Amino acid sequence: MTGSKTVNSPWLYAFGMLAMMIPSHAFSTFYSYYYVDKLGLGLGLATLARTIYLIWDAVNQPMAGYLSDRTSSRFGRRKPWLYASIPLFVLMFYLVFSAPEGLSEYGLFTWFLIALVLFEAVSTIIWVNYGALFPELFRGETLRKKASAIQQGYQIVAILIGSAAAPIIFDAIGFDSMALIFGVLFIVFMLLFLRYTQEDASLQNAPQMGLKESFAATLKNKPFWLFNISNSFAQTVNGLLSSMIPFYAKYVLRIPESQVTLLLASIFVSVIPLVGVWFWIIKRMDSVKAWRLSLLAYAVSVIPLWFGNTLTGGILCGIIVGFGLAGFLVTPPVVSSLIIDLDYKETVRRREGVYTAVSGFITRSSGLISALAFLIVGMLFGYKSGDEPGDDPETTFRVLISAVPLILLLISYALSFAVKLRAAGEDKS
Template sequence: MKHPERIGLSAGPRENFWYAGGALPSALLYQSFATYIVFFYVDVLRVPAVAVGAIMGTFGLWNAANDLLVGYWSDRTRTRWGRRRPYMFLGALPLALTYATLWAPPEGLRATQVLLWLLGTVFLFDFFYTLVVLNWAALFPEIAVQPGERAQLAAVRQSFRIIGTIAAVAAPPLLWTRIGWAGLGILFAGIGSIFFLLSAWGARERPEFAAGQPLAPLPALRHALANRPFALVLLTHVAVNFAFVTLSSAFPFYAKYVLQAGEAATSALLALVFVAAFLALRGWSRLAARWEPRKTALVAAAGFAAALSPFFLARNVLEGAGTAFLVGLALAGLMIVLDLLLPEVIDADEVRTGLRREGVYYGINGVIIRLSISLQAVAFTLVFARTGFDPALAVQPAAALDGLRLLVSGLPALGMVIAAGALVLYPIHGRARDRMREQLAEVQARRKARFDPVDPGES
């Protein structure tokens, strides 16, 4: 009998469970960074908000080269351990170290030195995060090939992601008063490294997916960017992630100054969003399998935009709690469909080119996702500068409070409108999607026959 890894059968439930567990540290590290890094450097260390915003905007340029380079390397890698897993094993510990240093600038530094510390550690953290997480993400279309399998595995991945996100956004206000920001960074870094190593150990790659000669760098990039469905998915991703990052980054400010929430109440509100999402995840997964990703995404985007609007009117914690629950219900749908759209684009590309190029596609997608942070930083800088927000004031002026409402409601809703416009134009749905799936099955069957011919002795 052939070994399951050899012939490319799906891995077992245990392996898939450990692979999916990589979503927990990817969310834990990234969401805590996205949610609190500006708050930590501006509100805690009292570094000028404009300077921090400039650094966060600048580091998006580094992402453009970083993600593309790692994705291209990954597609070209050929080892006995696979294309993706070696990078996960090699990068897990350096990622943990650089994450921890983000939250531990040496004492006694001047503001300029603190900014230089932020600049250097952000760049290093992002490189190792990309090295590990891009390769982990690129395994998803390879591990789960059929749409039904993908919807199921996406639900497991997103369950882990929600747990990681709850810990990332709700735990810090409870922990930093007890163990400090440096202790918080060490704790999250340790959890992240353990889960990433377990995920790399549990993942299974299909050797036949590495068959074929990869394109040279520029042709690979050019072919991907010329792919119209991919361009529309990119626009969807940047719009949705801009909404996520803006909402999560602004929420600590919004809860503190608009809702007058203490640290415990802020944690409870953030946790409520993701508890609601966790409860809704299975239902959205079933809808995605029944409706196809495009339709599910349109419904989820509309629901998310509608759920955000009461944040503009909320004046206390109780009103904010009801809105947070509604936002969480819609958030679950977006989390599922974002996992499913890009693998469809990669499948369609395989039909067109005969190559599996997850690394390049996830690399370009990674650029867009990280650029969302840069766009969010620009939005923060403009809103704070124009509304007179001052972290030294216990009570903010009315214009600053309206600016915070805009950041948690109006701008994320605008992101949903842009995403919906891109999804309306997305062509892989209905009969076109069915034809693509039929052609994909033929392409993969031919590749599998060439890679692993039938042994007459096993007949």
């Protein structure tokens, strides 16, 4: 199998992204709706559970990366963790959407909290080990750019499945059945990815850092922190745009809820071919410069949203945003891999797991910036809720969907100039 062209193919590696993103996107989109709206869990208790969930995420991400880096087996460092996590992931995903009937509110809170914590633990193991494989399997900037473009195309397909198919399924046969169906898809695509993935055997007995030494080296890596802090501002825009689309549709475009799907589709469907356009652009450029260009393009792409007034105008704006989003999805994994390569040159230690884990936590923390932006802009323009939208909700959501993202992306773009990785650019294979 070693000589097969299918082994470590970017197309087959991307099936892992497809496998994980279908249930993960359904989880992030509908778990609050399921517990709060459908099961009646109080918003205060739901928020408490989510806060504990975020604290747990901060702890388990780095530990998962550290343990993965120190694993040594005849199957590899990452694959044993991935294989072991497959049945656990499906079970925990099912538990999230199969709360028993007749629970008291505190009983429901307890179930919700335990299900969240367990699902997050298994998800972390899978995401960290999958992401850690990227810089190992794909060496050289050109191959990494191609692999990243393919991977992000698969991710968008998964998001479309997770967001569009999920409501149809749970409306017809229930949330628990939806979880089972998505769980089966996860198993099929994950096994397909693992079947054609082969780790580098020479890394099995590579020297390892201790826990304290490993995290100390990570904390001292200035390019790593600058890159991820810059990315966190841009990542905030991803979540902010998705969450503001329904408000933008209602208060700015003044279209019915049934047409919101068209706006979302204009962004995410357009991303699929546009990642190919970005691959064509960035394969001719230095990776850091390509990442920086994608941030600038993303910033420019949110400006037209301010001027949207109709459904047609909103869709055109969505396609433009799709171009900026596509660039931002494709370029960061390539730069992250360069940072890991430089770390290896300096320390002679392979620590993809730790870097992937810490990077993932920084990225997830961007949700706090989004929530703060919503709170501040809402207070400035008097928006409190749908019952109390204030005197000018239209301007409120023009600001949140265009002006705030523009500011965040310009901050990200400015910070990107502090990231210097010229030494890593030697490998252009």
